[in-house]
Amino acid sequence: MSVDKLIARIIDLQNPSVLGLDPNPSALPPHLMEEAKGDNPFARAAAAVTAYNFALIDGLCDIVPAVKPQLACYEQLRYEGVKAFYDTVAYAQSKGMVVIADGKRGDIGSTCDYYANAFLGETALFGESLPVFDADALTVNAYLGSDGVAPFVKRCKEFDKMIFVLLKTSNPSSGEFQDKLLEGAPLYEAVAAAADRWNEETIGVYGYGKVGAVVGATYPEQLARLRALLPHTFFLVPGYGAQGGGGRDAAAAFDENGLGAVVNSSRGILNAWSKKGLDGRDFVKAAREEALRMRDDLISAIGHPIAAKSL
């Protein structure tokens, strides 16, 4: 029940933000890397990353509703890193957090089914059907068209999961293709219209469906336009903090109840200790302070408490 669960957690905690768990070994608190043990450098770094993530989850799960581990960070630590991703997903869920796997996956036909099995569904093995990474949600790249998204939507319905389709990303060159006029409207609006169709028949108790969208805080005008175009689409909003977007920019993502979006911060929270000139021993405390500051910034930009209004 990912979309309704995510929204309920946001209301409970009065915090529409998500912690991007994007561990970068060269930016981890030095003592974690030094103290980590493993048979090889990848296993050792993966152990450090796991300890880091678990400490952040322990320290923030009572104030932040969700985490977004970025697959690339784990894949650069080989299969040992992918195991750290798996352990992180399970641990965050055990602490009540919603887990958005940020993989930007997308492929066709049977291959897409395999990705959907891996992140949202189950794999059939030796007469059993087994959950694999079993995240609550996955980010999806829709360049391949509907049959590159349909297997994910199917798993969303079957296992009560969620996807976030890339519409307008937060990076400087996102306009290169996404903003190009495609038969009269920007490409991202064509993808938005498709996402709206895929979202049909999945709308939950708060009016939002299982097929969400990624829209960057760094493009507040497009964000406002997409909010108006897609009243049932829940947004995942990157670009806050290190990428330059602030609470005011992100505010366009929310509806009149303060619902409709979660705003991600990764480096802003993860690297708070180093920005404050600390030695890394206090990384959880620094992260918590920054997460609370971000929460207050977002609620202030919304202008009122997030309402618990359901359908």
Next chain:
Amino acid sequence: MSVDKLIARIIDLQNPSVLGLDPNPSALPPHLMEEAKGDNPFARAAAAVTAYNFALIDGLCDIVPAVKPQLACYEQLRYEGVKAFYDTVAYAQSKGMVVIADGKRGDIGSTCDYYANAFLGETALFGESLPVFDADALTVNAYLGSDGVAPFVKRCKEFDKMIFVLLKTSNPSSGEFQDKLLEGAPLYEAVAAAADRWNEETIGVYGYGKVGAVVGATYPEQLARLRALLPHTFFLVPGYGAQGGGGRDAAAAFDENGLGAVVNSSRGILNAWSKKGLDGRDFVKAAREEALRMRDDLISAIGHPIAAKSL
């Protein structure tokens, strides 16, 4: 030296094809699944997949120049499956095969750097810089624009690797966005023009560069047009065999020397044993026969031997 090495292998073997190593546990020869050992179902299935891949590599490395493992197949077997992917890459390379990791990755900024480290480059850990999965090439989704591709191009230059950018994919709904007219030309041509720019300054001895493109055999007209538009872009052509494309359809991918593309077949070769009604013990023999048939079909469609003409 992936692009030149790939072309040299194609000329040596007179075979412009790539074996898609897309193991599906439910389609594996039954004895491999039954005989595999592991602590849990994922480890056991991963052991079966590894044995399967190694046998196919042993049996086909003298006739097929390259393999294309599809990440989704391995990810649906958890981190144990990702280890099987790692082992497969290393084993195929040890037998002289070029390895194209089919991950369709793409992200922004630092995250894209991490994917590039994982598949093509190195990760800095504990004072060392270590190769990770270390494939020869990676498929890339460019929806996020140039800064979602630049880190991959950088690794191609630094580590002599290759990428294949998705232009026109082989699936039925690929036209949904890719064919839409974007300021007068289809979206895939806009991506093609960008791929051509990214390819500059990477052209090797045969006239092809490190930034290739994915163009489906199921759309032969678009394939012919892109071949003409992109004289220095090496194509990875899916859609042959199980997806409906034949040698004649794929022929449009080649230049007048019979160079310029590799054509992928996955299920056509992998499932040859079951299509012939065999029990699976002869899966390598059946795969080899189908790989030879495909080679002959492609050479016949080209109409002459592949020329060794270099610049």
